[in-house]
Amino acid sequence: MLTPAELRIPDHGTGGTEDGDVELLRRFAESVRKRQETMLGFPVNLDFDYRVLADFLSLHLNNAGSPGQSSEYGIDSKPFEQAVVAFFADLAGGVPGEVSGHLAHGGTEANLFAAYVGRERYPDAVLYASAEAHYSVPKIARMLRLPHVPVDTGADGAMGLDALARELGQRSDRAALVIATIGSTGRGAMDDVPGIRRVAAEAGVPGVFVHSDAAFGGALAAFGRPPRPWAFADGADSVSVSGHKIIGSPVPSSVVLARTADVGTVRQPDAAVGSDDDTVAGSRDALSPLLLWYALRRLGRDGLARRVGHCLEVTDHAVRRLTAAGRHPSRVPGSNVVLFDPPTDDVMRKWHLLNQHDHAHLVVMPHVTAEHVDRLCADLS
Ligand SMILES: Cc1ncc(COP(=O)(O)O)c(C=O)c1O
Numbered sequence: 001m002l003t004p005a006e007l008r009i010p011d012h013g014t015g016g017t018e019d020g021d022v023e024l025l026r027r028f029a030e031s032v033r034k035r036q037e038t039m040l041g042f043p044v045n046l047d048f049d050y051r052v053l054a055d056f057l058s059l060h061l062n063n064a065g066s067p068g069q070s071s072e073y074g075i076d077s078k079p080f081e082q083a084v085v086a087f088f089a090d091l092a093g094g095v096p097g098e099v100s101g102h103l104a105h106g107g108t109e110a111n112l113f114a115a116y117v118g119r120e121r122y123p124d125a126v127l128y129a130s131a132e133a134h135y136s137v138p139k140i141a142r143m144l145r146l147p148h149v150p151v152d153t154g155a156d157g158a159m160g161l162d163a164l165a166r167e168l169g170q171r172s173d174r175a176a177l178v179i180a181t182i183g184s185t186g187r188g189a190m191d192d193v194p195g196i197r198r199v200a201a202e203a204g205v206p207g208v209f210v211h212s213d214a215a216f217g218g219a220l221a222a223f224g225r226p227p228r229p230w231a232f233a234d235g236a237d238s239v240s241v242s243g244h245k246i247i248g249s250p251v252p253s254s255v256v257l258a259r260t261a262d263v264g265t266v267r268q269p270d271a272a273v274g275s276d277d278d279t280v281a282g283s284r285d286a287l288s289p290l291l292l293w294y295a296l297r298r299l300g301r302d303g304l305a306r307r308v309g310h311c312l313e314v315t316d317h318a319v320r321r322l323t324a325a326g327r328h329p330s331r332v333p334g335s336n337v338v339l340f341d342p343p344t345d346d347v348m349r350k351w352h353l354l355n356q357h358d359h360a361h362l363v364v365m366p367h368v369t370a371e372h373v374d375r376l377c378a379d380l381s
Pocket of ligand 1: 106183
């Protein structure tokens with residue numbers, strides 16, 4: 001592990017290429033690659049290679065402002081961003097022209113944007129989310145000064161609809177901004193978007209905005225066996241899906257989509273060096289649109305569906321192998337996460353497994369193979 005002291009930047013720079021520094025970085029990359037060989041515990045896909053895009057490491061592009069307009073800076077990758085947004089808008093069942101979106105710098109920023117848009121529609125809203133929602137949710141509630149009500153989950157890890165009905169009933173004079181989690185970070189559980197809509201309508205609250213936080217589980221919901229309701233056609237007003245999870249990317253990113261009419265409420269005309277601004281960030285990452293476009297052009301919908309199929313098959317395999325190993329695996333419906341009795345600390349560390357609530361978490365992302373699972377099981381015995 002490198003220390004900050006080793007990496008200290010001197011007062012007088014080397015003024016050119018420093019062989020020692022290049023060697024240090026090479027060794028660092030090698031150590032990262034080695035550690036990634038046994039990465040089974042986190043919801044990031046490591047199966048990608050974008051080195052063909054290396055040219056873009058010597059170019060500054062900036063997607064500041066709305067993805068639909070070029071700024072005065074003028075050097076951006078917005079057409080690629082729009083292509084990526086269009087792919088996800090279609091996947092999410094958005095009616096063309098009625099849904100707009102952009103690439104945010106990750107799932108947290110995407111959730112912030114969605115909650116911001118929802119709060120603009122219903123300024124007095126209370127934010128409801130499952131008790132298993134991502135930790136960005138309470139953070140965002142605090143940032144936007146929204147009262148936050150965590151809703152109890154059922155055995156399947158999803159937001160309990162009876163619990164939601166009870167909470168809504170206690171605040172029936174206030175609009176509801178519900179963040180539905182599609183693929184909870186802990187268990188991959190998927191909230192029931194149509195059920196949330198139904199319960200909110202029955203509660204008679206004055207307004208309902210549903211954001212589908214599908215950072216982790218969007219592709220799994222869309223291509224699962226069977227597919228799960230998760231997006232616009234199922235009652236969501238906004239949707240986010242991360243780029244570094246099922247697709248895979250060296251940097252985090254997230255596509256966030258919302259109804260065009262809602263996006264219009266946060267638009268600042270001409271605010272971003274000549275472009276309208278309907279995003280959270282100022283300068284925006286123009287590399288991620290290129291990465292995701294490149295990956296998606298290769299994969300297409302079919303390739304993404306195959307990836308999901310692979311993840312689910314390897315998850316089935318892991319459940320069988322961990323059962324045989326006496327580790328009591330459990331998995332909620334449609335999920336690629338398996339919880340099991342935690343092994344020794346050494347094994348946990350080697351395979352980068354998280355221990356939460358006394359369970360080890362195996363997260364089957366596209367880079368995880370049956371062979372990885374077999375090697376893990378060999379280590380368990
Ligand atoms: C369901 C869900 N939402 C939001 C996030 C936040 O994403 P990020 O870490 O990219 O900000 C995550 C990340 O793990 C997540 O799993």
